[in-house]
Amino acid sequence: AIQMTQSPSSLSASVGDRVTITCRASQVIRNDLGWYQQKPGKAPKLLIYSASSLQSGVPSRFSGSGSATDFTLTITSLQPEDFATYYCLQDYNYPFTFGPGTKVDIK
């Protein structure tokens, strides 16, 4: 199975900050990567698909980039509702695998 890693595992940031989360795959996955946001007690929400495409209804302050093995999720001007845990997922082959998550909390 493809292993996904994320860094950092957690970060503290302030409202208005620019936040960058990275995800690395153990083998080339083209651009078959999604990013999810999950708040406590809630289901995950898809933010980005195909590494850089914004899911409908997601604010434009979220963006994704990368291909092959290295990917980035960027949140420009962090908002109060963005404090959550973020996961990457490879859907290149089976089994689909998630990264371990990055928790973004308030500084």
Place this chain on the structure above:
Amino acid sequence: EVQLVESGGGLVQPGGSLRLSCAASGFTFSSYWMSWARQAPGKGLEWVANINLDETEENYVDSVKGRFTISRDNAKNSVYLQMNSLRVEDTAVYYCVRDPSGQPPDHWGQGTLVTVSS
């Protein structure tokens, strides 16, 4: 509006069985693959299984192969997860997820908790 509503979770003893159901609405169910994913308490997300439009293809994570079976009924807009030989480590919230072909799973249900304990 896409809606996915899971049911069937509960407490079961190790070695027991449980069948989860997911009722879908707000989209053309027969046109989408469907997945199940899970999240153990305080842990990360794990994709469990998916099924194609006409039940001719199923895929599973290794840890559930031979124990779990995914199925669907397009006439009832429903997807199921039959879980046998349950283990303590299967304890998790199980999510039903719409799975567009060629894109990552997009819409998630609210989840149903499965607890495996003696």
